Amino acid sequence: MLATQHRLKKSKDFVAVYRKGCRKSTPFLTVRAWKGNSKQRHSRIGFSISQKVSKRAVIRNRIKRRLRAVCRQLLPELQPGWDVIIVVRPEAVRCDYLQFLQQLRKLFADAEIL
Secondary structure (H helix, E strand, C coil), rough: CCCHHHHHHCCHHHHHHHHHCCEEEEEEEEEEEEECCCCCCEEEEEEEEECCCCCHHHHHHHHHHHHHHHHHHHHHCCCCCEEEEEEEEEEHHHHHHHHHHHHHHHHHCCCCCC
């Protein structure tokens, strides 16, 4: 699990990132990032994975667990104050931990979060 201060949970926060944030994509993931509240000391991360990825909750939850583990590893490198949403695409079912790590590192660098 991500620590509470690093989780993006509220619906209004998700809406703000979708409206105001920039978008970077790969075939497996899309990242939406917004430099949120300037008073915020921690970057916050949220996940969006629909049933289009897989009808089975077991598979969707496995993907989320892998992504959380990758994000925990990348958190020390992230700049403070960013709100990030990671949107999972259906092709991500075939990805493993290392592929997610490479994809997120590339996306965060493209969005200038790292």
